[in-house]
Amino acid sequence: MKRLLTFLSTLCCLSFNLQAQNKTSPSSLQERMQWFQDGKLGVFIHWGIYSVKGVDESWSFHNHKISYKDYMAQLNGFTASKYNPEEWAALIKESGARYAVITTKHHDGVALWPTKEKHFNAVKNTPAKRDLIKPFFNALEKQGIKKGAYFSLIDWSHPDYPAILRDSNRYKMQDDLARWGRFKTFAHNQIDELLANYNPDLWWFDGEWEHSSKEWESEKIKDKILKAQPWAIANDRLLDFGHYETYEQTIPPTRPKKFPYWEACMTSNLNWGYHPDDTNYKTPFQVISIFADVISNGGVYLFDIGPKEDGTIPAEQVHVLKELGKWNKKHEEAVFGTIAGIEAGHFYGPTTLSKDSTTLYLFLQPQSSGQVMLKGLNNKINKIRVVGTNHELTHQVQSKMTWGNVPGIVFIDVPAKVNDTYMTVLALELEKPISIYKSDGEK
Numbered sequence: 001m002k003r004l005l006t007f008l009s010t011l012c013c014l015s016f017n018l019q020a021q022n023k024t025s026p027s028s029l030q031e032r033m034q035w036f037q038d039g040k041l042g043v044f045i046h047w048g049i050y051s052v053k054g055v056d057e058s059w060s061f062h063n064h065k066i067s068y069k070d071y072m073a074q075l076n077g078f079t080a081s082k083y084n085p086e087e088w089a090a091l092i093k094e095s096g097a098r099y100a101v102i103t104t105k106h107h108d109g110v111a112l113w114p115t116k117e118k119h120f121n122a123v124k125n126t127p128a129k130r131d132l133i134k135p136f137f138n139a140l141e142k143q144g145i146k147k148g149a150y151f152s153l154i155d156w157s158h159p160d161y162p163a164i165l166r167d168s169n170r171y172k173m174q175d176d177l178a179r180w181g182r183f184k185t186f187a188h189n190q191i192d193e194l195l196a197n198y199n200p201d202l203w204w205f206d207g208e209w210e211h212s213s214k215e216w217e218s219e220k221i222k223d224k225i226l227k228a229q230p231w232a233i234a235n236d237r238l239l240d241f242g243h244y245e246t247y248e249q250t251i252p253p254t255r256p257k258k259f260p261y262w263e264a265c266m267t268s269n270l271n272w273g274y275h276p277d278d279t280n281y282k283t284p285f286q287v288i289s290i291f292a293d294v295i296s297n298g299g300v301y302l303f304d305i306g307p308k309e310d311g312t313i314p315a316e317q318v319h320v321l322k323e324l325g326k327w328n329k330k331h332e333e334a335v336f337g338t339i340a341g342i343e344a345g346h347f348y349g350p351t352t353l354s355k356d357s358t359t360l361y362l363f364l365q366p367q368s369s370g371q372v373m374l375k376g377l378n379n380k381i382n383k384i385r386v387v388g389t390n391h392e393l394t395h396q397v398q399s400k401m402t403w404g405n406v407p408g409i410v411f412i413d414v415p416a417k418v419n420d421t422y423m424t425v426l427a428l429e430l431e432k433p434i435s436i437y438k439s440d441g442e443k
Contacts, residue, residue: 029243032231033261035146036202036244038337039098040295041328042148043321044204044265044304045088046103046273049110049126051309052077057273058107062156062166072157074309075110075120080128083311089139091313095321096328098336100140101148101204101302104133104194109157115193117186120157137198149200151191153216153237154207158183163210173215184217191221195228203234205242213239235263244300251290255297255340264294265302268317274306281316284323285366285422291324291335292363292423296350298340327422330388334361334425342436346376357433361387362412364424369416374428378407378435386418387425393418407437 050057052074053066061071092100105111111121112132122128137147155161160183162173173180194200203225208216222241225232236242244261256262268287269278282290287303294301303324305317328335334352338361341351350363364372384393393412400408418424 029261032233033243035098036233036300037261037298039146040300040336040338041095041097041291042099042101042263042300042302043092043095043097044101044150044302045307046106046304047132047307047311048103048106048108048112048273049074049078049309050106050108051274051307054274054276056271056275057103058152058156062107062164064165064167068164071108072120075125076127078122078126078128078309080122080126080130080132081310083128083132083307085136085139086142088136088307088313089143089145091318091321092140092145093143094325095303096325096332096336097145097303099146099148099202101150101202102133102136103150103152104198105152105155105190106150107152107154107156107207109152109155111190113193113197115190117189117193119155119186133194133198137200146201147198148202148204149194149198150204150206151194152207153187153205154210155183155187158186160186173211180215188217188221188224192224195225199229201229201232203232203238204246205235205237208237208239213241247299251293252297252299254344256299260298261300262298263300263302264290265304266290267304268306268320272304272306274308274314279316282320284320284327287320287324288327288422292350295335295338295352296341296363323422327420330420331425334363334387334427342376342434343438346436347374348372353434358430360428360430360434362426362428364414364426366423367416367419368414368424369419370414371411372414372426374410374412376407376437377410377428378437380431381410381428382431383429384412385427385429387427388420389418391418393426405437405439 046057048057055066060066061068104113109120113121114123114131115121122132123130140147156164160179162169162171164170171179216239218239218241221238225234233243235244235246237246244263245256245259247262247264249266251264269275269281271278291301305313307313337355338352339355341353347362349365352361381395384395386393393414395410395412397408397410412426
């Protein structure tokens, strides 16, 4: 999950994103991806034995921060003693999220379900002694939330996987294809188990960078997923055969043009998983600002939480999810089921549009008052509302050409009394579907 924090690694990640969709046609995905595009928000859950000591998930031993022996000793402390999947699902529902993704197995190879493969799992090797995926997925279904399974293709604990530490390997794949074949069979068998027993709506693959699409047999994985669940979707880390692009810990500065469906996954502080030493949590305002920016550019936001080993969620993360939920409930019409807004430069902030493009939503900076400006709107404005309230606002149009096509500049009067705690949203109801003037103007 956590790439090496180097410039070269960043370039590699970008390269993977650029290559990932070359065998998937965007035009064939609209119906399949509609729930994802409308849903806008997901909750990511990084949970595993790494929560016992609060260390980096898998990467802590891979990068020599901790010995492999000490890392795996955490198996003995992973209790899930206070794990309440119904409470998890209720909190996710309250946040407004439409899907959730949980780490069924990270790069350390410890499965959170009772895999039949001879390998580590929470049922046989930890005090938890139970399937941790099934009850959570059942709880999500009851809440009407889509189920997502994170699955690491690489497995640094498996004796037949080539790599184990950042500076050492068990063997070179090309020198022992039979051994690689055994590992591939193992990995595919685990995917089959998750398909048969848990039926995920979304597959969040990871670890793809160590091998090619052909070596992973990505097409075979895609085929078996769609055979079991014809409407399932997968991220672009299923090389060549993903349905949407994944951006990790970043937001594209402009709307991605290569592929229409994309997701930004981000931590709640600086780390994936539970890290008691990391108190640099995002505030509700920061999370809402990121969320607004993502949906303004047509993306989906996947916000991560890291439960403790006993299954309790840190209070800081609970607070953010609840505050996000309050804001989402108030501004639902401007968020869920909308489409990307107008191009940057016409308004200084995020925007979205209703599906019929007759309502333009403007997301204001905090504590905005006085006048806000909108450029290039060709449409007549019938009404301006403050979303989630009964307030209507007035506006003026300045510099409109009476002898040409330049539409003028819209100034909207925003009194301080309408401000939301985090981010105020205005709804501009238009006479017709939106038309934006994009010329440099007349001289």
